Amino acid sequence: MHLTRTATVRTAAAGAAAVLATVALTACGPDISAPAESSDPNVLQAPSEESPSGEITIWDREGDLFTVFENTIAAFNEKYPDITVNHVAVDIDAKLQNTLITGTDVPDGVFLDDARVSSFTDFLWDLSDVLEPYAADIAPQKLAVNTAADGIYGIPFDLDPGLLYYNEAALTAAGVDATQIETYDDLLDAARAYQEKVPSARPIHLEQAPFLAQLQLEMYANQLGTSLGDEAGELRLDSPEYERILTFLDTVNDEGLGTRAEYLSPTDIGELENGNQVFYPWAIWFSFAPQQLLPETSGDWRAMELPAWEAGGARSGAMGGSSFVLPKDGENSDLAWLFYEFLMFDEAGYSAVWGPNEVYPNGLNTSIPSYLPAADPASPLFGEVEALGGQDLWEVATSAGAEIPAAGPIPTWWGGAVDYLGNDLQRMLDGDLEPAEVISQSTEQIQTNLIDRQ
Known part of the structure; x- marks a missing residue:
């Protein structure tokens, strides 16, 4: 069933083991000193206001993860009280392409299969600058699948070892x-x-x-x-x-x-x-x-x-996976970046996604975070799985995730190759x-x- 959310399968110089070593040396968190802003108009910049405000529209698929993400909005608003999140359940596969082409009612952020990111890069923000403070702590495989040409076009969500x-x-x-x-x-x-x-x-x-x-x-x-x-x-x-x-x-x-x-x-x-x-x-x-x-x-x-x-x-x-993308025609995609930054790189956010919640009382155990500080084998976000004999699936999965080699970007023709x-x-x-x-x-x-x- 997780396939309906993530089923369609990263440029980083070091392998997963090296990245884990980096995480150990930066346990107090990433260096968030601002990188030099790019002059490229296709490269997204984070909001500069101390208290940004506005309204964002976020597209997700209907289902269990939609409810999980919906339930994180209150915690996000504790940090950003002046950003209103319109969270909409959409058949993304059916609607996204036409929406991006016509430029009509374009959302600010979209949940998307990794294998489809490369198909839409002409319509998406290059996220290289906003992701720079976190890049060394993202699983290399997930960073690579969101990389095309000289840009990074997706905010990595799950790692599916x-x-x-x-x-x-x-x-x-x-x-x-x-x-x-x-x-x-x-x-x-x-x-x-x-x-x-x-x-x-x-x-x-x-x-x-x-x-x-x-x-x-x-x-x-x-x-x-x-x-x-x-x-x-x-x-x-x-x-x-x-x-x-x-x-x-x-x-x-x-x-x-x-x-x-x-x-x-x-x-x-x-x-x-x-x-x-x-x-x-x-x-x-x-x-x-x-x-x-x-x-x-x-x-x-x-x-x-x-x-x-x-x-x-x-x-x-890795087998499958999803990320978040920010369309350039979205009215407030820079504010949508703050929402996804909170979900993926803030402890309060990723704990709300993978930890015990209304949908998964024992935590979301069908994936692990792609942000390595969140995927700490010693700090499980979800509990032991009774259906696996009480096994500590978190430890197994995070250990396996650390062994996933880096890979190349997913080409635009990957889906067509199935034929x-x-x-x-x-x-x-x-x-x-x-x-x-x-x-x-x-x-x-x-x-x-x-x-x-x-």
């Missing part, structure tokens, strides 16, 4: 210790061992929806420090990293070790509940399933960092294509039909 969810009760009963899994080869061995004890099992989830399959593919690629597009937006699918990932998925399929189903479809849920599907490599937001959709096995599930592709490699990659790569991946699982054919065919189609036509 990939985790390996597993049915501990079912695996233990079969004599398989999931905690010994360190690499994807180990995962294959564990799946084989489980299937020997439970012949009906297809232990590992294989995603059947083309879009989600491509999103998961990018999670695996992020672990290996790559992505479909490089910093210049050039395609780099034809690589040893993607061949390795596709070969792994092909092996799972060919050996009958995978349950092929759409994410949390009735078939998927049924195979999770009956113990046939016991490994789910997915974003943190899968935690919704044992809490809401798996009553028979709720409490049996656990989460751990993803396996590494090789010993000592990264144990997580080729996402579909060809499914054809591979159908047995129609080999991994090398997926790479060669999708590379040619994406280059010819998407990139060369831009």
